[in-house]
Amino acid sequence: MSQKKLIFGVAGVVVVIIGAAAILYSTMRPTGSAFIDPADQSLVIQGKAIYAKNCAACHGESLQGQPSWRERMANGRLPAPPHDKTGHTWHHPDVMLIDMVKNGLVPGKTAPPGYQSDMPAYGAVLTDEEIIAVLAYIKSTWPPKVLQAQKEVTMQRRD
Incomplete structure (x- = not known):
């Protein structure tokens, strides 16, 4: 017993x-349905400072990206894209953007298989909250139509 x-x-x-x-x-x-809302001004201010320190060197102080960002460099990699409305950041759901910042571009997950990138992983440098703040800052610069389109992409994404 x-x-x-x-x-x-x-x-x-x-x-x-x-x-x-x-x-x-x-x-x-x-989760796939979490939307980072740039309406929180304190989060946006925090994100702007973190962006300036960690992201602006490659993606530009004004989020403009590197010149000729669609053309491969001599090493076969693409330059850093813009994060303003002219880039493709807003085409991706928030969960993917968080993953890209945290883990870099991972072939087969957040990049095509075999893709190589100069994008470093910031998971050991920035907390999840800091990554979210950076994304809130970036999104705060987008016009309403672009922000709404990105929100729809985010809300449709289910993991």
Whole structure:
């Protein structure tokens, strides 16, 4: 009888651990429907400072990107694209933008298979909240129609 209790006790602990892990995973994982709203001015101000320190060297102080950003450089890689309305940042859902900043461009995930990029991963440099602030700043510069289009892309994305 005590062996039966031990088995049930261990099984119960395993179920609790698996349940806790599932809850932790689901709460830490970015969802496809989360929209970063640039209406929070304090977030935008914070994001502008973080962008200036970490992103502007490549993507430009005015979010203009590098010259000829659609043409491959001598190393075969593309220059940093603009993050203003003329670029393609707004074509991507927020969950993908967060992933790109956090992990860099990952071939087969956030870039085509075999793609090479000079985009570094900032996951060890910036917190998730700082990445969100940067994206809020970038989005705060977009005209309403562009912001609405990006919001629709974000809200349609389901992981």
